[in-house]
Amino acid sequence: MVFVMDITMSKKFVQLLVFILTLTKIVLNGNVLIWPTDGSHWLNIELILEELIQRNHNVTVLASSATLFINSNPDSPVNFEVIPISYKSSNIDSLIEHMIMLWIDHRPTPLTLWTFYKELGKFLDAAFRMNIQICDGVLNNTKLLARLQEGGFDVLLADPVTVCGDLVALKLGIPFVYTLRFSPASTVERHCGKIPAPASYVPAALSELTDHMTFGERVKNTISYLLQDYIFESYWGEWNSYYSKVLGRPTTLCEVMGKAEIWLIRTYWDFEFPRPYLPNFEFVGGLHCKPAKPLPKVLWRYKGKKPATLGANTRLYDWIPQNDLLGHPKTKAFITHGGTNGIYEAIYHGVPMVGVPMFADQPDNIAHMKAKGAAVEVNINTMTSEDLLNALRTVINEPSYKENATRLSRIQHDQPVKPLDRAVFWIEFVMRHKGAKHLRPAAHDLTWFQYHSFDVIGFLLVCAATAIFLVTKCCLFSCQKLGKTGKKKKRE
Amino acid sequence: MVFVMDITMSKKFVQLLVFILTLTKIVLNGNVLIWPTDGSHWLNIELILEELIQRNHNVTVLASSATLFINSNPDSPVNFEVIPISYKSSNIDSLIEHMIMLWIDHRPTPLTLWTFYKELGKFLDAAFRMNIQICDGVLNNTKLLARLQEGGFDVLLADPVTVCGDLVALKLGIPFVYTLRFSPASTVERHCGKIPAPASYVPAALSELTDHMTFGERVKNTISYLLQDYIFESYWGEWNSYYSKVLGRPTTLCEVMGKAEIWLIRTYWDFEFPRPYLPNFEFVGGLHCKPAKPLPKVLWRYKGKKPATLGANTRLYDWIPQNDLLGHPKTKAFITHGGTNGIYEAIYHGVPMVGVPMFADQPDNIAHMKAKGAAVEVNINTMTSEDLLNALRTVINEPSYKENATRLSRIQHDQPVKPLDRAVFWIEFVMRHKGAKHLRPAAHDLTWFQYHSFDVIGFLLVCAATAIFLVTKCCLFSCQKLGKTGKKKKRE
Numbered sequence: 001m002v003f004v005m006d007i008t009m010s011k012k013f014v015q016l017l018v019f020i021l022t023l024t025k026i027v028l029n030g031n032v033l034i035w036p037t038d039g040s041h042w043l044n045i046e047l048i049l050e051e052l053i054q055r056n057h058n059v060t061v062l063a064s065s066a067t068l069f070i071n072s073n074p075d076s077p078v079n080f081e082v083i084p085i086s087y088k089s090s091n092i093d094s095l096i097e098h099m100i101m102l103w104i105d106h107r108p109t110p111l112t113l114w115t116f117y118k119e120l121g122k123f124l125d126a127a128f129r130m131n132i133q134i135c136d137g138v139l140n141n142t143k144l145l146a147r148l149q150e151g152g153f154d155v156l157l158a159d160p161v162t163v164c165g166d167l168v169a170l171k172l173g174i175p176f177v178y179t180l181r182f183s184p185a186s187t188v189e190r191h192c193g194k195i196p197a198p199a200s201y202v203p204a205a206l207s208e209l210t211d212h213m214t215f216g217e218r219v220k221n222t223i224s225y226l227l228q229d230y231i232f233e234s235y236w237g238e239w240n241s242y243y244s245k246v247l248g249r250p251t252t253l254c255e256v257m258g259k260a261e262i263w264l265i266r267t268y269w270d271f272e273f274p275r276p277y278l279p280n281f282e283f284v285g286g287l288h289c290k291p292a293k294p295l296p297k298v299l300w301r302y303k304g305k306k307p308a309t310l311g312a313n314t315r316l317y318d319w320i321p322q323n324d325l326l327g328h329p330k331t332k333a334f335i336t337h338g339g340t341n342g343i344y345e346a347i348y349h350g351v352p353m354v355g356v357p358m359f360a361d362q363p364d365n366i367a368h369m370k371a372k373g374a375a376v377e378v379n380i381n382t383m384t385s386e387d388l389l390n391a392l393r394t395v396i397n398e399p400s401y402k403e404n405a406t407r408l409s410r411i412q413h414d415q416p417v418k419p420l421d422r423a424v425f426w427i428e429f430v431m432r433h434k435g436a437k438h439l440r441p442a443a444h445d446l447t448w449f450q451y452h453s454f455d456v457i458g459f460l461l462v463c464a465a466t467a468i469f470l471v472t473k474c475c476l477f478s479c480q481k482l483g484k485t486g487k488k489k490k491r492e
Numbered sequence: 493m494v495f496v497m498d499i500t501m502s503k504k505f506v507q508l509l510v511f512i513l514t515l516t517k518i519v520l521n522g523n524v525l526i527w528p529t530d531g532s533h534w535l536n537i538e539l540i541l542e543e544l545i546q547r548n549h550n551v552t553v554l555a556s557s558a559t560l561f562i563n564s565n566p567d568s569p570v571n572f573e574v575i576p577i578s579y580k581s582s583n584i585d586s587l588i589e590h591m592i593m594l595w596i597d598h599r600p601t602p603l604t605l606w607t608f609y610k611e612l613g614k615f616l617d618a619a620f621r622m623n624i625q626i627c628d629g630v631l632n633n634t635k636l637l638a639r640l641q642e643g644g645f646d647v648l649l650a651d652p653v654t655v656c657g658d659l660v661a662l663k664l665g666i667p668f669v670y671t672l673r674f675s676p677a678s679t680v681e682r683h684c685g686k687i688p689a690p691a692s693y694v695p696a697a698l699s700e701l702t703d704h705m706t707f708g709e710r711v712k713n714t715i716s717y718l719l720q721d722y723i724f725e726s727y728w729g730e731w732n733s734y735y736s737k738v739l740g741r742p743t744t745l746c747e748v749m750g751k752a753e754i755w756l757i758r759t760y761w762d763f764e765f766p767r768p769y770l771p772n773f774e775f776v777g778g779l780h781c782k783p784a785k786p787l788p789k790v791l792w793r794y795k796g797k798k799p800a801t802l803g804a805n806t807r808l809y810d811w812i813p814q815n816d817l818l819g820h821p822k823t824k825a826f827i828t829h830g831g832t833n834g835i836y837e838a839i840y841h842g843v844p845m846v847g848v849p850m851f852a853d854q855p856d857n858i859a860h861m862k863a864k865g866a867a868v869e870v871n872i873n874t875m876t877s878e879d880l881l882n883a884l885r886t887v888i889n890e891p892s893y894k895e896n897a898t899r900l901s902r903i904q905h906d907q908p909v910k911p912l913d914r915a916v917f918w919i920e921f922v923m924r925h926k927g928a929k930h931l932r933p934a935a936h937d938l939t940w941f942q943y944h945s946f947d948v949i950g951f952l953l954v955c956a957a958t959a960i961f962l963v964t965k966c967c968l969f970s971c972q973k974l975g976k977t978g979k980k981k982k983r984e
Contacts, residue, residue: 196688196768200945201934211934215947222948269771274933276688276768279761283771411930416917417908425908438903441766442693442703453692455707456714 029056030431031151033174035158035165036061038092040339042069044266045159045179047288051424053077060151062168064134068092081144083137087130095130099123103359104380110207110220110227117231124235132242135164139171139246148172154431160188163239166256167246175435177427178257179264181340182361185228189265189281192257194443194451196276199225203273208363210371211273258444261436262426266340268419270347270411271368280439282426284419286412288341289348292327326351332396335388338362343369350409352401354391356380373404521548522923523643525666527650527657528553530584532831534561536758537651537671539780543916545569552643554660556626560584573636575629579622587622591615595851596872602699602712602719609723616727624734627656631663631738640664646923652680655731658748659738667927669919670749671756673832674853677720681757681773684749686935686943688768691717695765700855702863703765750936753928754918758832760911762839762903763860772931774918776911778904780833781840784819818843824888827880830854835861842901844893846883848872865896 032052036045049059060079063070066089102123108116138144149172156176158165160183169176180189185204189195203209204224209217239253247256261280268285277283322342326334326349334346338357343365346353353375355366369375376391395401417425430436443451524544528537541551552571555562558581594615600608630636641664648668650657652675661668672681677696681687695701696716701709731745739748753772760777769775814834818826818841826838830849835857838845845867847858861867868883887893909917922928935943 196690198688198935198943198945199948200938200943212937215951218942218945218948219951222945222952269930274771274931276770276933278768279766279775410925414921414924416914422908429906432906433902438761439766441768443690445704446692450710451690451692453690453710453714456691456710459707459711460714 029058030154030428031058032060032427032431033148033151033153033156033168033172034059034061035156035162035168036063036070037159037161038068038070039096040069040341041159041161041181043341044288045157047420048157048179048423048427049078051420052427055424055428060153062138062148064137066092081148083134083141083144085130085133085137087133092130095123095126100359107363107381108206110204110209110224113206113224113227113231117227128238131163134162135167135242135246138168139164145171154434155427157427160257160260163253166259167243170247170256170259175261175430176259177262177264177430178260179266179423181266182364184232185225187229187232188254188257189263191229192254193260193263193278193281194258194441195263195278195281197225198276201273202275203364204228205361205364208367210367211275212371261430262439264423264426268412268415270372270408271340271343271365273368273371278439278441280436280441282422284423285340286344286348287419287423289344289412290323292324292349293321294324298330323349333392335392338366338369340365344412346405347374347408347412350402350406352395352405354378354388354395356383356388372408373400374408375401521550522646522920523550524552524919524923525640525643525645525648525660525664526551526553527648527654527660528555528562529651529653530560530562531588532561532833533651533653533673535833536780537649539912540649540671540915540919541570543912544919547916547920552645554630554640556629558584573640575626575633575636577622577625577629579625584622587615587618592851599855599873600698602696602701602716605698605716605719605723609720620730623655626654627659627734627738630660631656637663646926647919649919652749652752655745658751659735662739662748662751667753667922668751669754669756669922670752671758671915673758674856676724677717679721679724680746680749681755683721684746685752685755685770685773686750686933687755687770687773689717690768693765694767695856696720697853697856700859702859703767704863753922754931756915756918760904760907762864762900763832763835763857765860765863770931770933772928772933774914776915777832778836778840779911779915781836781904782815784816784841785813786816790822815841825884827884830858830861832857836904838897839866839900839904842894842898844887844897846870846880846887848875848880864900865892866900867893 030052032049034045034049036042049061052059058079059077060081061070062081062083064083064085066085066087068089099120102119106112106116106119138148148168153172153174156165156169156172156174158169158176158178160166160178160180166176182205183189184206186195186197186202190197197204199222200218201211201213203211203213204221206228207221207224209221209224213221236253240251243253243256244250263281265281265283266285266287268283271285272283323345325331326345331349331351333354334342334351335354335356336342336346338355339362343353353366353369355362355369355375355377356379357363357366357377358380366375366377370377376394378387378391426436449455522544524541526537526541528534541553544551550571551569552573553562554573554575556575556577558577558579560581591612594611598604598608598611630640640660645664645666648657648661648664648666650661650668650670652658652670652672658668674697675681676698678687678689678694682689689696691714692710693703693705695703695705696713698720699713699716701713701716705713728745732743735745735748736742755773757773757775758777758779760775763777764775815837817823818837823841823843825846826834826843827846827848828834828838830847831854835845845858845861847854847861847867847869848871849855849858849869850872858867858869862869868886870879870883918928941947
């Protein structure tokens with residue numbers, strides 16, 4: 001439970017109250033349930049979770065028994081509820097590896113999207129089956145559900161890339177908040193969240209286009225939206241049936257997703273092209289960034305066998321503190337695969353980038369940084385060591401790259417409220433007010449036909465056509481009448 | 493000039509620096525030029541101006557020699573640059589009175605908008621001529637312009653209801669920020685600011701509709717948008733010529749207005765229906781609200797002769813501190829003409845309202861409060877004392893009104909940053925970064941035809957039609973060929 005205190009209460013009285021409540025173990029905090037997604041997604045949600053704990057909230061993570069990054073540190077005050085599933089971490093690993101290789105071999109363009117998604121079909125199927133296991137692991141698990149019911153949660157924070165978090169929230173009767181980087185062609189944000197995306201200047205996800213497009217690019221962008229909408233509409237079909245079955249009434253995945261109180265989007269206007277959005281969308285990109293700690297020497301993370309040709313001035317490490325390295329004053333450039341987390345660390349510290357994107361949003365992310373003048377791209381399939389060297393020389397020696405990276409850094413640092421604080425503020429707001437209904441657009445109550453005013457336009461066109469028809473008829477009738485009278489007069 | 497300080501500088505060093513700079517009269521502050529609008533609009537901008545002074549900025553107000561509310565207090569640190577004009581305050585007064593009476597007699601509905609604006613034409617003409625005098629008073633005044641050039645301003649803050657502020661900023665080569673409640677049918681926000689407004693759930697200004705509309709209301713709303721667009725497009729014609737003449741190149745009012753770095757909109761989501769907006773729009777409604785100071789007794793502001801029938805428990809005053817009155821714990825309801833400033837004070841203190849709207853945005857404002865369940869409306873043309881009494885009894889005795897007013901109050905108070913601080917933050921941001929170009933949508937670089945993708949849709953339709961045509965032709969040709977071969981075979 002979250003208590004909203006009367007600010008007129010005297011300080012001493014509040015201190016006494018806190019003391020009593022602490023004694024009776026009823027502390028002034030909220031109860032947050034987390035529905036994460038594994039891999040790099042977890043790194044982002046972990047920061048929010050730590051901040052929630054800092055602010056005295058109880059945090060429980062619902063995680064499957066097979067995870068890559070999500071782990072239950074015994075020293076951490078985070079509670080873990082484990083969802084038993086049949087597959088293993090190695091299955092996820094190989095699935096992701098398969099997807100990365102597929103993506104590198106068939107990097108989609110707006111014109112090859114169709115064949116790309118056909119190739120991706122197998123991966124999507126396997127991911128769907130894994131996801132269904134996680135859903136069933138909670139929703140068909142009466143004991144776990146009962147325990148969660150008793151947990152008295154105030155809010156559920158979900159990464160919607162793993163589907164079903166919203167459904168769990170509905171089952172528990174609590175509001176939910178999303179944290180999300182993107183969905184293909186922003187299909188989910190547009191159709192379920194009702195965010196407008198004019199195809200003329202908002203590039204579709206995975207299109208690698210920018211906000212300034214030629215006519216040809218705008219055609220490609222429109223096709224991107226249409227194709228990805230069509231592909232994901234068919235992908236959603238199975239989820240619609242599952243959601244309807246669980247809720248015991250006909251519904252769709254999108255209808256349930258549309259109930260999210262707040263959408264925390266993991267980008268900001270330093271990275272994003274300015275675009276229309278809605279009051280329940282909050283752009284909190286870079287929430288994981290923090291000042292660098294001092295670093296002893298230059299480093300290189302590398303897990304494989306040490307190459308014989310390695311220079312004496314290059315050191316290999318299994319894992320390095322990337323943020324501290326990027327914040328080091330001697331860091332001149334960042335060679336990155338283009339994940340949003342890494343790009344934001346580079347933006348935060350104002351470091352120009354050489355992007356070698358591989359899959360998912362990475363090619364798009366590098367396209368954004370290129371458009372903002374802070375990065376050069378190297379193609380992973382065709383690159384030679386000379387290409388990489390040239391790219392590095394460009395971003396280091398041409399001052400515009402450093403200038404632009406510094407400009408983006410200034411934008412990231414100069415916000416009224418830091419992204420992590422904004423993210424946590426809105427989660428706490430939802431707890432305090434049991435939702436954020438005042439931010440929910442009425443678009444959710446319209447069909448797509450009504451939303452685009454197609455019925456009104458149709459009606460007005462019919463009215464106009466009728467008016468034109470009637471006026472024409474009247475004119476013709478009058479002309480005929482006049483003609484007849486004329487003839488009659490002539491005859492007379 | 494605004495200095496961005498290195499935060500690593502030691503505290504003592506900063507203190508020393510400030511001391512030296514203060515001694516040499518070069519203080520760490522910005523130079524802000526204000527382009528206000530008179531009347532209640534001034535009350536709102538005055539608060540921003542006071543906060544800017546608090547934060548050590550120099551503020552200069554450009555005001556015409558005939559004003560109603562804008563006055564140069566000799567004790568105030570605000571500089572006033574007076575624009576000499578030929579008309580007097582009494583002319584403005586009578587013009588506004590004329591407009592109010594016209595509005596009360598011809599309150600526009602979506603279906604009577606046309607005749608209403610025809611009636612309003614005279615007022616618009618007079619207002620246009622007054623406004624042109626203000627513009628000329630600066631732009632043709634070489635001495636004043638030179639003085640402003642020398643002033644070294646960092647930003648201009650303009651209320652665009654008085655046109656030309658943007659033009660002055662352009663002449664001075666400085667960025668500008670708008671503060672605005674609304675324009676009719678949000679014509680300016682949509683066409684010049686590029687904010688999307690789906691007619692299906694975003695009610696047009698002056699329509700008195702809400703975000704939940706029946707089919708008939710959506711038809712009315714669409715007609716409202718179309719009509720007001722058409723009317724204001726013709727009204728803008730004169731301004732387009734004026735702007736082109738001043739800048740010495742063909743331009744439009746809208747193109748210049750579109751250069752605003754930030755649009756500070758004087759509403760928030762407690763008042764506004766959730767709608768799409770853009771990153772350079774900031775909703776700062778209620779920025780003038782503050783906690784109430786204690787009040788001795790119940791009061792009534794009344795300027796005329798004391799009526800003989802007045803009860804002994806009612807006191808008349810020339811002017812009362814409305815905010816303190818609304819914040820008094822014994823205040824049960826607020827009878828208001830529905831101005832945004834007053835409504836926000838009621839929201840801030842959680843007081844339900846009886847609305848008696850007269851003109852401009854007032855009927856709309858009351859429609860918003862009615863839809864949110866915090867107000868009852870009484871028609872000024874038809875009301876009896878009994879109607880007013882019933883309305884008062886309703887909002888006082890039906891608990892839902894107080895509950896809803898309290899809910900809106902909670903939303904107003906529970907923001908990550910207070911509206912006044914947000915407004916000033918973005919003005920300061922524009923000073924620090926010489927603009928806020930990273931928030932400017934690329935929509936500004938598109939024609940309306942491109943913006944709506946009409947060219948792309950046309951192209952795709954032509955492609956589809958051509959494909960269908962070719963396929964049909966091929967089929968027909970094959971059929972004919974087959975038919976001929978068949979006949980030939982038969983004959984053989």
